[in-house]
Amino acid sequence: DVKVTQSSRYLVKRTGEKVFLECVQDMDHENMFWYRQDPGLGLRLIYFSYDVKMKEKGDIPEGYSVSREKKERFSLILESASTNQTSMYLCASSQEGRINTGELFFGEGSRLTVL
Amino acid sequence: AQSVTQPDIHITVSEGASLELRCNYSYGATPYLFWYVQSPGQGLQLLLKYFSGDTLVQGIKGFEAEFKRSQSSFNLRKPSVHWSDAAEYFCAVGASNDYKLSFGAGTTVTVRA
Numbered sequence: 001d002v003k004v005t006q007s008s009r010y011l012v013k014r015t016g017e018k019v020f021l022e023c024v025q026d027m028d029h030e031n032m033f034w035y036r037q038d039p040g041l042g043l044r045l046i047y048f049s050y051d052v053k054m055k056e057k058g059d060i061p062e063g064y065s066v067s068r069e070k071k072e073r074f075s076l077i078l079e080s081a082s083t084n085q086t087s088m089y090l091c092a093s094s095q096e097g098r099i100n101t102g103e104l105f106f107g108e109g110s111r112l113t114v115l
Numbered sequence: 116a117q118s119v120t121q122p123d124i125h126i127t128v129s130e131g132a133s134l135e136l137r138c139n140y141s142y143g144a145t146p147y148l149f150w151y152v153q154s155p156g157q158g159l160q161l162l163l164k165y166f167s168g169d170t171l172v173q174g175i176k177g178f179e180a181e182f183k184r185s186q187s188s189f190n191l192r193k194p195s196v197h198w199s200d201a202a203e204y205f206c207a208v209g210a211s212n213d214y215k216l217s218f219g220a221g222t223t224v225t226v227r228a
Contacts, residue, residue, distance in 0.1 A: 004158070035218075040124070042205060043159075043218040058215065090158065103149070104216060106158035 003027070006091050006107040013114050019078040021110050023091030030095065032074035033104065034058075034066065037088040046089075049074055081114045088112075117142040117208045121219035128196050129227050136191040136222050138206030147209040148189040149216070150180055154202045162204075165189065176200070201226040 007022040025032065031050050035043040035058075045058030047066040055066050063085060067075045074093075078085055088111050092104040118141045128134050140146055147166050151159040163174025170182040180191045189206060206219040 040220055042119075042121075042220040043207075045215055045217075048215070092159075103161040103164065104151075104159070106151075106160070108156070108158045 004091055004093055004105050004107040006089075006110045008110050009108065011110060011112045013081050013112065015082060015114060017078075017081050017114075019081050019112065019114075021076040021078075021089055021091075021112070023074045023076070023107055024072050025074075025091075025093040025105070026072065027093070027095075027105070028071065029093035029105070030071075031093060032068065033092040033094075034064075034074065034076045035090045035092065036060065037090055037109070043090065046076065078112075081112075083114050086112060086114045117146060117210055117217050119206050119208050119217055119219035121204075121206055121222050123222045124220070125223045125225070127225045127227060130198055131195050134191075134193045134196045134200070134224065136204050136206075136224070138189045138191065138219060139187050140189060140206070140208045141187065142208055142210065144210070145184075148180075148182060149207040149209070150174065150178070150189075150191050151205045151207060151218075152176075152202050153205065153221075159205065162191070196224075196226055198226045198228070200224060 004025045033048040034046045049055045049068040065077045088109050090109050091107040120139045149164045150162040153159045162178050163172050165172045165182045203221045203223045205221045207216045209216045
């Protein structure tokens with residue numbers, strides 16, 4: 001089975017801290033994604049990557065950056081955390097090719113609280 | 116750009132009763148449509164998907180969905196709900212020329228005994 005692992009399930013950080021959210025997938029998928037999930041807003045795409053060192057902005061990239069140095073790992077970075085970034089963050093991966101040729105495989109999520 | 120609307124925020128259904136969750140999409144061409152389920156404390160799992168062909172799609176866990184182009188809808192149904200179906204359900208739309216998948220706001224399903 002495909003496994004997408006998010007290293008931290010729960011994090012509590014202070015305003016202004018730098019935050020790293022790590023995601024690893026074990027199925028050699030080309031595409032990886034970071035979504036943010038908020039009640040009443042569903043999932044919103046922050047960034048995605050279709051290859052190593054390649055990245056593209058999603059719908060809400062402001063305040064975030066990403067890194068993909070290895071195919072299996074996709075990191076989300078909050079350079080200076082703010083309270084409005086308190087949320088659930090979901091990582092996902094999909095097979096080679098366009099997203100719609102297959103399904104997204106999701107991790108269990110990282111719940112971040114910024115105080 | 117594509118978008119998805121799930122009109123129902125929360126639905127309560129009795130165990131054994133039927134369930135229908137509504138999804139309306141906005142997209143100029145033929146959309147690629149998905150339903151995902153998120154159980155408490157879990158990530159999202161794909162229930163079913165529609166790319167082309169038969170407009171009635173069967174998925175896992177006894178769910179099905181029907182694509183109606185004239186109504187821009189992709190409603191999810193289950194004939195008899197089990198307590199384990201209590202979860203949040205997300206409809207999503209994709210496009211053939213885009214990596215992005217756009218999700219609806221979700222519908223929370225509560226199952227009462």
